[in-house]
Amino acid sequence: MHLKPLNGVLGAFVEDVDLSSPMNADQQFLLEKWLGEHGVLCFRQQNITPVQLREFSARFGTLEINVANSFQEPGLPEVMILSNILENGKPIGFQDAGQSWHTDMSYSSTVAFTNVLYALQVPVRDGEPLGCTEFCNTQAAYEALPADIKNTLKDMHISHDFAKFWDMMRLQKNSSRPPLTEAQRRAKPPVIHPIFPVHPITGRRVLYANPGYSVRIVELSEADSDQMLDYLFKHQTEKRFHYRHRWQVKDVLMWDNIGTIHNAVADYNSNEHRLIKRCQVMADRFQELSV
Ligand code: SIN
Numbered sequence: 340m341h342l343k344p345l346n347g348v349l350g351a352f353v354e355d356v357d358l359s360s361p362m363n364a365d366q367q368f369l370l371e372k373w374l375g376e377h378g379v380l381c382f383r384q385q386n387i388t389p390v391q392l393r394e395f396s397a398r399f400g401t402l403e404i405n406v407a408n409s410f411q412e413p414g415l416p417e418v419m420i421l422s423n424i425l426e427n428g429k430p431i432g433f434q435d436a437g438q439s440w441h442t443d444m445s446y447s448s449t450v451a452f453t454n455v456l457y458a459l460q461v462p463v464r465d466g467e468p469l470g471c472t473e474f475c476n477t478q479a480a481y482e483a484l485p486a487d488i489k490n491t492l493k494d495m496h497i498s499h500d501f502a503k504f505w506d507m508m509r510l511q512k513n514s515s516r517p518p519l520t521e522a523q524r525r526a527k528p529p530v531i532h533p534i535f536p537v538h539p540i541t542g543r544r545v546l547y548a549n550p551g552y553s554v555r556i557v558e559l560s561e562a563d564s565d566q567m568l569d570y571l572f573k574h575q576t577e578k579r580f581h582y583r584h585r586w587q588v589k590d591v592l593m594w595d596n597i598g599t600i601h602n603a604v605a606d607y608n609s610n611e612h613r614l615i616k617r618c619q620v621m622a623d624r625f626q627e628l629s630v
Pocket of ligand 1: 421436437438454470471472601602603604615617
């Protein structure tokens with residue numbers, strides 16, 4: 340197994356590995372180290388079944404079963420289907436998953452560690468892949484913050500709310516998301532995490548904020564918090580922290596949800612098909628985000 344890092348702030352290819360074969364503890368250790376260091380790992384030309392996707396992903400922590408309980412691989416609720424394909428007029432997968440900057444499960448007291456996605460269909464127009472996934476490096480974003488901002492915010496916390504992203508996605512044209520009921524909102528109250536936790540693999544600090552779910556810096560007034568969050572969102576999504584993954588069919592892509600934020604680019608039409616299978620791995624092995 341070899342690592343081929345990209346030149347930029349995130350991203351590496353892992354070569355000479357077949358994810359359909361069981362992995363040993365040394366390989367797993369190495370992959371986690373590379374994941375922390377490079378944020379996004381791509382394994383090209385993989386031939387894996389949904390069961391093998393689940394088995395590989397489960398090496399890294401407990402797999403989340405999505406609350407919506409729909410668009411799951413038959414018999415494998417941990418494998419979610421992301422797609423714009425309709426069969427008999429009905430969607431076969433989540434059509435708008437992740438289509439704005441966010442990090443997964445920051446609204447949960449146990450946050451997400453990594454996502455593992457397997458591409459089966461990638462839309463292509465004029466030879467260029469569409470439906471890319473973009474990432475920003477939150478370790479580099481923390482390090483590049485001005486010292487006075489780091490100092491002012493250092494012991495503060497951010498509250499993250501599931502409803503923020505959901506409600507925002509409902510405003511998109513043709514959204515099929517129903518409004519959240521009061522019971523659903525109550526079942527997912529906002530949770531609080533430190534603003535600059537230590538990354539469990541690299542030991543570097545992270546700017547743990549994201550435009551999708553972060554709603555308030557708890558220790559600031561609402562107006563000051565809004566202004567600061569605005570600043571932090573602009574800062575962390577600057578091009579210098581950016582990497583864009585251009586999908587190929589048979590890519591397995593694995594990313595670190597603590598050290599990155601991501602955005603699924605919705606630049607393809609309904610007749611340009613995208614089909615991806617996805618497992619979400621929780622950070623339960625690392626307990627809470629620590630400071
Ligand atoms: C996600 O946010 O997990 C979806 C990413 C993608 O489909 O590119």
